[in-house]
Amino acid sequence: MNIGEAARQSGLPAKTIRFYEEIGLIQPTRRLDNNYRDYDTRDVHRLRFVARARALGFSVEQCRELLALYGDRQRASADVKAIALQHIAEIDQRIAELEAMKGTLQTLAARCHGDERPDCPILEGLAREGG
Amino acid sequence: MNIGEAARQSGLPAKTIRFYEEIGLIQPTRRLDNNYRDYDTRDVHRLRFVARARALGFSVEQCRELLALYGDRQRASADVKAIALQHIAEIDQRIAELEAMKGTLQTLAARCHGDERPDCPILEGLAREGG
DNA sequence: CCTTGACCTTCCAGGAGCCGGAAGCACGAA
DNA sequence: TTCGTGCTTCCGGCTCCTGGAAGGTCAAGG
Numbered sequence: 367m368n369i370g371e372a373a374r375q376s377g378l379p380a381k382t383i384r385f386y387e388e389i390g391l392i393q394p395t396r397r398l399d400n401n402y403r404d405y406d407t408r409d410v411h412r413l414r415f416v417a418r419a420r421a422l423g424f425s426v427e428q429c430r431e432l433l434a435l436y437g438d439r440q441r442a443s444a445d446v447k448a449i450a451l452q453h454i455a456e457i458d459q460r461i462a463e464l465e466a467m468k469g470t471l472q473t474l475a476a477r478c479h480g481d482e483r484p485d486c487p488i489l490e491g492l493a494r495e496g497g
Numbered sequence: 498m499n500i501g502e503a504a505r506q507s508g509l510p511a512k513t514i515r516f517y518e519e520i521g522l523i524q525p526t527r528r529l530d531n532n533y534r535d536y537d538t539r540d541v542h543r544l545r546f547v548a549r550a551r552a553l554g555f556s557v558e559q560c561r562e563l564l565a566l567y568g569d570r571q572r573a574s575a576d577v578k579a580i581a582l583q584h585i586a587e588i589d590q591r592i593a594e595l596e597a598m599k600g601t602l603q604t605l606a607a608r609c610h611g612d613e614r615p616d617c618p619i620l621e622g623l624a625r626e627g628g
Numbered sequence: 629c630c631t632t633g634a635c636c637t638t639c640c641a642g643g644a645g646c647c648g649g650a651a652g653c654a655c656g657a658a
Numbered sequence: 659t660t661c662g663t664g665c666t667t668c669c670g671g672c673t674c675c676t677g678g679a680a681g682g683t684c685a686a687g688g
Binding site: 414440442450475492 | 542545546549550552553554563566567569570571572573574575577578579581582584585588589591592595596598599601602603605606609610611612613614615616617619620622623624
């Protein structure tokens with residue numbers, strides 16, 4: 367099938383599929399005589415695999431590792447789990463950062479009148495000396 | 498003061514300060530005869546203001562708006578609050594996405610043995626047909 | 629047979645928010 | 659004078675694509 371069909375079936379834009387090929391993520395696409403890329407269902411499976419991994423927040427490099435494990439029948443599930451757990455830890459970290467920001471912002475916003483007057487604890491909070 | 502000192506006092510790398518100038522965020526730096534940038538405490542205040550806003554997750558464009566309001570004595574605190582509340586909403590959105598990813602990952606990871614055997618619910622989850 | 633339109637190809641630029649490094653002045657102390 | 663540090667500009671790269679231009683291909687319609 368052509369790239370458009372592979373895009374439809376995988377949920378990835380054609381542009382993205384080409385990009386993944388360029389960086390060597392989803393590699394060996396055959397070419398037809400007209401130089402069009404030709405995908406089979408196996409390729410589509412791999413594309414969907416990557417699409418889902420990306421949707422779960424894995425980096426492209428992590429996807430590369432996962433894809434390698436996916437295609438390795440001798441893999442140890444421990445290797446997969448290690449990547450997943452590390453990613454969960456990164457997500458936790460990110461959530462904690464966002465919660466901290468949110469907490470600060472909510473505190474400031476709660477003290478701000480939000481009317482036409484110029485005095486504003488939010489701006490004061492951003493401008494303050496300490497912290 | 499030179500850019501190095503401004504960097505020290507604001508907590509921003511000199512590179513970043515130059516970048517902010519280039520994109521017109523912190524503009525009017527005078528130049529000395531030797532072409533060195535020259536900062537005063539007012540500039541440093543603005544730099545720190547931006548540093549803090551960035552640390553709270555505001556985009557550079559939001560920082561630009563906040564900085565304009567910061568320097569506008571006729572501002573309405575409602576305008577500031579609107580930006581802050583919108584940002585909080587974005588953070589909430591982002592947290593929700595991360596929590597969803599985390600939930601899926603934890604479910605998958607919990608079912609993975611994590612040993613030397615190849616069968617792995619995580620990979621199966623990424624490869625599955627549905628969803 | 630020619631045109632139209634949808635597809636495919638490659639390549640180049642950009643966006644967000646910087647960071648690293650190279651090449652080349654400027655400055656202060658020894 | 660020389661050394662070391664700091665400043666200048668410019669260019670490239672990072673992540674992960676996305677948009678667009680210029681051009682080849684293909685199937686259908688007139």
